[in-house]
Amino acid sequence: MARTPRYAREVAVVAFAQSDHRRRTDELSEVEMVMPVLHQVLARTGLKAGEIGFTCSGSSDYLAGRAFSFTMTLDGVGAWPPISESHVEMDGAWALYEAWVKIQTGEADTALVYAYGKSSPGPVRDVLTRQLDPYYLAPLWPDSVALAALQAQALIDAGETDEPALAAIGARSRASARTGNPHAQLTGAVPQGDYQVRPLRTGDCPPIGDGAAAVVLAAGDTARRLCERPAWITGIDHRIEAHALGLRDLTDSPSTRIAAEHAGLFEAPVDTAELHAPFSSQEVVLRKALGLDEGVAVNRSGGALAANPVMAAGLIRIGEAAARIHRRESDRAVAHATSGPCLQQNLVAVLEGDRA
Amino acid sequence: MSAAAEAAASPPGVLRAPLVVEFPFTRSLGPVQSAFLTGLRERVVLGVRTTAGQVMVPPVEYDPVTAEEIRELVQVATTGTVTTWAWNDHPRPNQPLDSPFAWALVRLDGADTALLHALDAPGPDAVRTGMRVRIRWAAQRTGAITDIACFEPHEGPADPQGAPHDGAFAEPVTGIVAEARLDYTYSPGRAQTAYINALSERRTVGERCPSCHKVYVPPRGACPTCGVATTDRVEVGPAGTVTTYCVVNIKARNLDIEVPYVYAHIALDGADLALHGRIGGIPYDQVRMGLRVEPVWTEGGRYPDHYRPTGEPDADYDAYKELI
Structure with a gap:
């Protein structure tokens, strides 16, 4: 079916993964909670972290009371040598928006978007x-x-x-x-x-709890290669x-x-x-x-x-x-x-x- | 629900510690906010007229629709009407009242928008949308939204309202200090728990990346290069090599150490990442890259108090150059 070409490039969600969401995850640091989800979402596409064009995350330091917690969770991506990366102190949906814009500009063909929240340590x-x-x-x-x-x-x-x-x-x-x-x-x-x-x-x-999620975005034919039925945005x-x-x-x-x-x-x-x-x-x-x-x-x-x-x-x-x-x-x-x-x-x- | 009831049990063996975060921001006020908050101190409520002619309470500096600067102040009544409400049976810390109360949005007479505050009422059956209320002023007023203690039910007539106001008061409030404290319970996670538990036995335990084989100390659970979990525990040290250092000349608050002293990056033997610590037992101007050091523990210390020279010959530069 032909879709209205609203944007410069076709971009799709090609993979999604999430953690089990639980009331507490005291036994896990934030990166320990996020990393398995990153591995799962990449495994669904067959991509390695180094093959991703852009990475963007969403989280808030206030939730667990940990300053710059997103820099710690970036360890779970494998961000060395330095990758093209960004973070929003917002829900990961807005990180996805930034990644989508990045792909629209032509600067990336794929993006890893992830988000996490640990509400259990605080009120x-x-x-x-x-x-x-x-x-x-x-x-x-x-x-x-x-x-x-x-x-x-x-x-x-x-x-x-x-x-x-x-x-x-x-x-x-x-x-x-x-x-x-x-x-x-x-x-x-x-x-x-x-x-x-x-x-x-x-x-x-809503229940109060801890959890993480990740999505991979890809453009055009890359999306078709990575996913049998891409979810076109x-x-x-x-x-x-x-x-x-x-x-x-x-x-x-x-x-x-x-x-x-x-x-x-x-x-x-x-x-x-x-x-x-x-x-x-x-x-x-x-x-x-x-x-x-x-x-x-x-x-x-x-x-x-x-x-x-x-x-x-x-x-x-x-x-x-x-x-x-x-x-x-x-x-x-x-x-x-x-x-x-x-x-x-x-x-x-x-x-x-x-x-x- | 009490805080204790909200918090489910934590698994046994997990380390936990209180973590208090306080951030008393000092915030300056624009002219409209200053007039409004100073007015509250003087038991006068001011609104601002928007570009469309609405009176907005609480007032803002810029029109919410057009973003134009708005400065025309209007005095509104201390009486008003509830536009929506929510009964709060379990007041939380810092909320306006300690006993059950209603949160309410109140449109003051003469205003076109509503203000959020507490409403003191005997119970939820005494509250309804459309009910008439008036401000109960706080006994001590400083120029803050909390100068309104709360609203209370009010059957009498509306105050006079609608008069223009120049916003001028003696000794205007120009800023507020926004106190905030949040109490957390910190848990360090799997890798750091193992590290902390080993420290209690005066051992330093890192974790090896299964992919690149680097040993991270202290371990955080992930190899930042490979993005995989570090799993193999490796005891490192106790001795190590100073890879780089700095001389501290400014005394830190709450730290009882004479300046100048040396703070150094120390690569413990067997570690592929330097940790940092203070160097003692040697004059500050004799510390050098390559110096061999060992930890010094104090009675009851949860981590090394500092590191001191071992007396061994200095390490070759080639032996630690990758760790700088």
Whole structure:
């Protein structure tokens, strides 16, 4: 099938790997956690680290409280003699975006993208308050669950959802993970539990845990050589909204919608969606912004409600969507990643497989 | 949920230690932020008018849509309306109230946008979107968002609002100190755990790369050249060779060592990577590349206090030139 030539070069996800996501990984340093995933993703392409044109990673030093932790994990790549490399203090989905741009410029034909998060050493709900406006928000230490709960209440007040519907999203996600995702941290029936911050209950919130993921990108014929059915990135875009929560309509996500338009999502139907919605209520917002109907398979991997390694969970959405295309379980998929409080920043990628 | 309940058990035999990270950033304020925070100190709430004519509270320096500089200040009320809320039964450290409270976005009368803060209410049944609230001021105010202690339910009329304000106050606040402390539990991982455990027996253990056969000390679990796990444990030293060094002339805080002293890279015998340590037992100006040294342990020390000359002849340059 002919695709719209939106970009200078055809670029595809040709391999994806991820760790098992677990509540703690005390017995492993960050590089010890990441390295097996790097080896797996390279083995899937047959490439050696030295044959990769560009390497880009996403992580945050704040999670484990370790300054320059990404320089340590680079040891797992084999970065000597010096490789062409970069890092974002963001979810790995944005590292993938940088790598995709690098390939578009023609400076590389292949890229290794990886991301990891070790939330277990620190109080992640409090750690994430440090990303907020330091003048008006951070001094109040509003944690990630509290901010998501404000958004959930706004959705309930607007009549867009209710607590049973939110519970069903968590239950569906973890039921999907049980059958479809051996790497997930939470699978099957999990008690909905008490309010964490009302109206969100335990089951509406992501598990806290550690994990890593990696993707290999390749251009054109290289992609065809490395992968039987490449997951072509036919569109990718990311947009950000105002930082101040009080400026935003928390029941909508215009940044997601605009990114999706620019990625060409609305030009044809998708059969699969991997949404980075760490809280059940955020799936409601994203479904609306992306115009997903009941016919679309949403988060068959279980999504972030089944495993949420912070800084990797967005990249995993792209990897999971691509893997379904690799396995011929999808022909056209949308993957989404988010960053910041209450879906502040959003990336949308459209992935397509060649049809026979 | 308590912090203890959130933290699942850690496997036995794993080393753990507290790790505290503190970062008290000193931040300067722009003119709008300064007027707003100084106003809070004086129990006055100021908004800023955006290019589109909306009154934004809390105010910012630049228009969120057009990025134009915005400077027109407006006084808004200390009363307002809840636009969304979330009941917090388990306040976390540093949050505005110690007892259960509601987080709330509040649109103050006269403002078009909402401000996040705590709302003190008896319980979730006493809170709803659309309810009327007013600011409860902190007793001690310094020019910070925490000068608002919280919001409280309010049935009375709205304050006067909408008057232009020049933002001028005596002794304006021009900066804030944003205190932050995060408490972590550090675990060193497989390779460094073996290294630390061996140190407790006064042995130094590195790991060999199965591909290039280099021995890394201290080991971090991966060979940075080959990108593979280092697995074979190799005891190195105890003696080694100074490969390069520097003379320290500035006394470090919390370090009880007289300057000048020598800090050196030391390649322990059998290691392919130099580690670093202080050189003692020799005048600082007699330390040289190639000097042979050995570790000196102090009672109860978890690692060598310093290294001292062994008295052996200096190593040939060729023997350590690859390790510089």
